[in-house]
Amino acid sequence: MLRLRIQVATWPRRALILTDxxxxxxxxxxxxxxxxxxxxHPETGEYDGSRWEPCHCWNETRRWTLLPLPAxxxxxRRHRTPVDPWASNEPPF
Structure with missing residues (x-):
């Protein structure tokens, strides 16, 4: 049984996609x-990374393009500035 979700993909081109x-x-x-x-790490025992093993309950490559989106x-794109809500000097109340 498929459990579908709509997402916005950005690569290779912006589009609305349907994914499992x-x-x-x-x-x-x-x-x-x-x-x-x-x-x-084998010698020091400190954290050295992680490996992701996909589960058998879904296929992460199963996707269908619904609608290509314009760029x-x-x-x-040039004038967009990132907005950081925590960068304000105002108190939170």
């Missing part, structure tokens, strides 16, 4: 879609 999602009641991954295996105009 992990099974929410999967006993192996608890609905996350995979299992993360963290490992340490934003150049003037909008």
């Amino acid at each position: 999602t992990p099974h929410p009641e999967c006993p192996d991954c608890d609905g996350v879609g995979g299992i993360e295996h963290e490992y340490g 934003p105009p150049r003037w909008l």
